[in-house]
Amino acid sequence: MVPLAKQSETSAPKATTTPSSSRRATKVFLDVVLDNAVWVLLVLLIVILSLVNPQFLSWSVLQAIASQSAVLGVVALAVAFTLLVGEIDLSVSAVLGITAFVGAWLIINAGIAFGFALIVMVVLGIILGAVNGFLVAKVKMNSLIETLAVLLTLQGALLFFAQGRTAIGFPDAFLWVGQGRIGVVPVLPVLVLLIYLAAAFLLRRTTYGRRLYAVGGNAKAARASGIRVDWVILSAFAISGALAGLAGFLLASRTGAVTSVFGSGYLLYSVAAPIIGGVSLYGGRGNILGVLGGVLLLSVIDTGLQLARISSYQITMVGGLLILLAVALDAFQVRIRKGSQSAEP
Amino acid sequence: MGKELRVDNRRIALVVEGVFKSYPGSKALDDVSVQIHEGAIHGLCGKNGAGKSTLVSAIAGLTPVDSGTIIYYDEDITRLSIAAIKRRGVRVVPQHVAVVPEMSVAENLLLGEWPNWRGVVSRRTLMEIAEREFSEYGMELDVTQKIKGFDLIDQRKVEIVRALFGGSKLVILDEPATMLDDSDKQNLFHFVRQLSERGISVIYTSHRVSELLFLCDEITVLREGRAVGTFSASSLDEPSLTRHIMGTTDFFFTRDRSTEPSEHVLAEIKDVVSGGARGVSLDLYEGEVVGLVDRVGGGGRDFARAIAGIIPMRAGSVRVDGHRAATITSPFAALRRGIAILTHDRHGEGLVLGLSVERNIPLADFSSVSRLGVVRSRAEANLAATFVSRFHIQTTSTSALISTLSGGNQQKVYLSKFLVAKPRVLILDEPLTGVDIAGKEDLLAAIDGLRQEGLSIIYHSYEHDEALRIADRFAIFSAGRIQRIVENEGLSEDDLFRLLRSADDDAVDRMEEANGPVS
Numbered sequence: 070m071v072p073l074a075k076q077s078e079t080s081a082p083k084a085t086t087t088p089s090s091s092r093r094a095t096k097v098f099l100d101v102v103l104d105n106a107v108w109v110l111l112v113l114l115i116v117i118l119s120l121v122n123p124q125f126l127s128w129s130v131l132q133a134i135a136s137q138s139a140v141l142g143v144v145a146l147a148v149a150f151t152l153l154v155g156e157i158d159l160s161v162s163a164v165l166g167i168t169a170f171v172g173a174w175l176i177i178n179a180g181i182a183f184g185f186a187l188i189v190m191v192v193l194g195i196i197l198g199a200v201n202g203f204l205v206a207k208v209k210m211n212s213l214i215e216t217l218a219v220l221l222t223l224q225g226a227l228l229f230f231a232q233g234r235t236a237i238g239f240p241d242a243f244l245w246v247g248q249g250r251i252g253v254v255p256v257l258p259v260l261v262l263l264i265y266l267a268a269a270f271l272l273r274r275t276t277y278g279r280r281l282y283a284v285g286g287n288a289k290a291a292r293a294s295g296i297r298v299d300w301v302i303l304s305a306f307a308i309s310g311a312l313a314g315l316a317g318f319l320l321a322s323r324t325g326a327v328t329s330v331f332g333s334g335y336l337l338y339s340v341a342a343p344i345i346g347g348v349s350l351y352g353g354r355g356n357i358l359g360v361l362g363g364v365l366l367l368s369v370i371d372t373g374l375q376l377a378r379i380s381s382y383q384i385t386m387v388g389g390l391l392i393l394l395a396v397a398l399d400a401f402q403v404r405i406r407k408g409s410q411s412a413e414p
Numbered sequence: 415m416g417k418e419l420r421v422d423n424r425r426i427a428l429v430v431e432g433v434f435k436s437y438p439g440s441k442a443l444d445d446v447s448v449q450i451h452e453g454a455i456h457g458l459c460g461k462n463g464a465g466k467s468t469l470v471s472a473i474a475g476l477t478p479v480d481s482g483t484i485i486y487y488d489e490d491i492t493r494l495s496i497a498a499i500k501r502r503g504v505r506v507v508p509q510h511v512a513v514v515p516e517m518s519v520a521e522n523l524l525l526g527e528w529p530n531w532r533g534v535v536s537r538r539t540l541m542e543i544a545e546r547e548f549s550e551y552g553m554e555l556d557v558t559q560k561i562k563g564f565d566l567i568d569q570r571k572v573e574i575v576r577a578l579f580g581g582s583k584l585v586i587l588d589e590p591a592t593m594l595d596d597s598d599k600q601n602l603f604h605f606v607r608q609l610s611e612r613g614i615s616v617i618y619t620s621h622r623v624s625e626l627l628f629l630c631d632e633i634t635v636l637r638e639g640r641a642v643g644t645f646s647a648s649s650l651d652e653p654s655l656t657r658h659i660m661g662t663t664d665f666f667f668t669r670d671r672s673t674e675p676s677e678h679v680l681a682e683i684k685d686v687v688s689g690g691a692r693g694v695s696l697d698l699y700e701g702e703v704v705g706l707v708d709r710v711g712g713g714g715r716d717f718a719r720a721i722a723g724i725i726p727m728r729a730g731s732v733r734v735d736g737h738r739a740a741t742i743t744s745p746f747a748a749l750r751r752g753i754a755i756l757t758h759d760r761h762g763e764g765l766v767l768g769l770s771v772e773r774n775i776p777l778a779d780f781s782s783v784s785r786l787g788v789v790r791s792r793a794e795a796n797l798a799a800t801f802v803s804r805f806h807i808q809t810t811s812t813s814a815l816i817s818t819l820s821g822g823n824q825q826k827v828y829l830s831k832f833l834v835a836k837p838r839v840l841i842l843d844e845p846l847t848g849v850d851i852a853g854k855e856d857l858l859a860a861i862d863g864l865r866q867e868g869l870s871i872i873y874h875s876y877e878h879d880e881a882l883r884i885a886d887r888f889a890i891f892s893a894g895r896i897q898r899i900v901e902n903e904g905l906s907e908d909d910l911f912r913l914l915r916s917a918d919d920d921a922v923d924r925m926e927e928a929n930g931p932v933s
Binding site: 274278287290291294353 | 722744777778789791
């Protein structure tokens with residue numbers, strides 16, 4: 070990293086200047102690397118892991134990574150929507166748990182058709198998200214604390230209603246989405262990729278997406294431009310809830326069982342993934358490709374550590390350290406860029 | 415003492431000698447030499463990109479120069495570190511107020527250097543030092559109060575005193591009069607003169623020619639990285655200084671007087687109560703510019719912000735042609751009625767700095783670049799390109815980040831954003847703040863063009879000389895109301911100042927009429 074940092078200090082400070090061609094090439098290269106830091110890191114890690122353990126590149130391991138990434142991908146996306154408007158939704162994993170529980174009850178105990186149950190799950194997610202959004206945007210509660218309170222409430226509710234039991238016995242059609250495959254291709258990752266494509270379209274190509282970025286980038290300016298900031302924030306939380314509900318369905322379908330602590334493992338990863346992927350905690354910056362990169366990176370770390378036979382007593386600690394490293398690299402790249410921009414104050 | 419630098423028997427505080435600084439593809443400083451006399455107020459001016467900020471940061475040690483020397487009281491400081499230069503007494507006060515709002519005046523004054531014993535701050539010593547410092551400069555402030563409760567002018571003076579703390583002898587003030595009204599400006603000028611009388615040298619940068627001529631002893635003009643010359647202020651007037659800055663005068667905007675405002679009332683504003691505005695009524699005609707003249711807190715700004723929905727309107731109504739009279743509750747509601755505002759806070763309330771030019775422009779109205787909620791990128795780029803050529807916006811491309819543009823060009827993007835929404839009433843609050851001379855002329859011409867297209871424009875500014883060049887009539891505010899409306903015919907800055915004073919008297923009279931004489 071040393072030569073890179075040195076280069077950026079001496080590189081062109083002003084947009085109007087025309088650096089020499091070799092310099093420009095280095096700068097473009099640097100920009101590409103920094104813009105896609107999470108992907109560069111991901112490739113690096115895969116190379117290292119496959120050198121350490123050639124099994125890593127086998128079809129079964131890659132499938133495991135893909136299906137583990139799938140559910141994390143949806144919850145990370147849910148959090149990302151709220152981060153983009155400059156807020157945060159910590160309740161995503163609990164919304165996932167409670168909607169999965171309601172869905173399981175409807176299907177197994179009440180015998181409701183699974184398609185209808187799915188709709189109920191997503192709608193429940195939207196309602197819970199909208200409540201969060203209302204309390205944040207209209208009542209002006211701090212989203213960090215508000216969603217933390219909702220997280221605890223919903224986690225508690227799940228514990229209370231589940232009474233320590235585990236719901237099992239889903240119909241095959243329900244399980245096919247999470248476990249089935251078409252030919253050799255598993256259904257779940259493909260479905261999640263489609264969700265990502267839809268989200269990318271929404272954020273990049275629609276006026277709604279533009280408003281979302283404007284609100285996150287400068288809420289006052291957005292408001293003065295006639296954008297109804299409250300509604301944009303509320304809707305971002307509603308989308309977050311919908312995705313959490315969907316994730317509840319996907320995880321239940323993948324595991325085939327809903328426990329009383331269902332989804333709680335996703336709490337920190339769902340926040341870490343988008344931030345590692347370059348979504349700003351302060352809003353207005355970040356993209357879908359970055360979120361995907363963050364999700365894959367976390368899954369590769371997790372799977373890689375398991376393959377490396379690191380004991381389960383250490384795995385959380387080592388995983389945490391690796392995340393710390395990823396975030397440190399991200400902070401480092403922000404500093405490099407600032408250094409190359411502010412040569413003239 | 416050695417040999418001491420003296421010219422005309424006056425000591426020299428700072429010598430900049432043959433300084434070069436180039437960035438790839440551009441020369442920021444090209445053989446610049448300047449001498450600053452001890453105790454002088456030395457103006458530094460030039461267009462954006464002329465090299466002012468590079469020169470200032472070179473003196474302060476923020477930017478290393480390629481060659482040349484900078485000598486401060488017989489000592490070569492060219493290669494010294496920022497901290498070393500600071501220790502020797504060269505300080506910079508940046509343009510934007512940088513205080514910690516929740517801390518007291520005293521804590522802000524000694525920010526980071528609080529008197530302490532092993533980390534425990536002695537509050538009493540802190541307050542004593544602060545009081546002594548301020549009284550030395552003839553200021554009486556309650557140093558225990560939080561600084562956020564003070565006016566901008568006081569905050570600025572606190573910053574200057576902070577820069578001087580510890581025996582500074584040369585202070586560089588970067589656009590210090592920005593956002594100050596007339597009386598606050600006089601207050602600031604008086605304060606700066608006081609410093610100079612105490613032997614402190616002041617480098618004063620500004621875009622405003624009148625301010626420089628009024629305050630400074632000497633003025634150095636930079637153009638395209640070269641020092642055009644250093645002039646004694648008494649040898650210059652506004653046109654000649656402007657010519658030095660620009661190298662030409664043929665860019666000057668003059669108002670097109672051929673089109674008269676129509677008789678048609680476009681908007682009726684009635685009894686607006688909001689913040690400092692206490693019942694303001696105003697009719698706006700099609701194709702006119704109404705200047706609002708007030709002091710800070712006099713109600714003009716709050717009135718302007720309330721009718722655009724930026725701050726809540728407690729009472730009153732606005733009726734724009736074709737709409738029913740209504741109380742404006744949000745910017746969204748205002749825009750639907752064709753009312754748009756460019757607020758005084760371009761960065762805070764105007765632009766999304768992290769987005770590009772083309773992404774900022776359609777934010778107030780996506781209808782021309784989208785279909786069924788889907789943005790057509792081509793249309794978006796074209797829309798931006800239209801405005802870039804219409805207002806001569808200087809940018810590397812329409813996809814460049816807003817933050818890379820100069821103040822004047824940012825302001826043009828800001829204006830473009832609201833023109834997309836096709837407003838009928840356009841409110842401009844300090845639209846020329848932080849805009850260089852050429853940019854000002856461009857913007858004034860653009861505003862006049864919009865007036866001729868039939869927009870009603872409200873123009874609020876404390877820079878009366880600029881307002882005089884564009885307004886058709888003036889509404890004079892005092893005590894939260896319009897006391898008088900005058901046509902802008904043959905008015906001067908002095909006239910406006912007098913009108914403002916007599917408006918204050920009128921306000922007092924009216925209050926006495928209502929409440930009986932004040933004992």
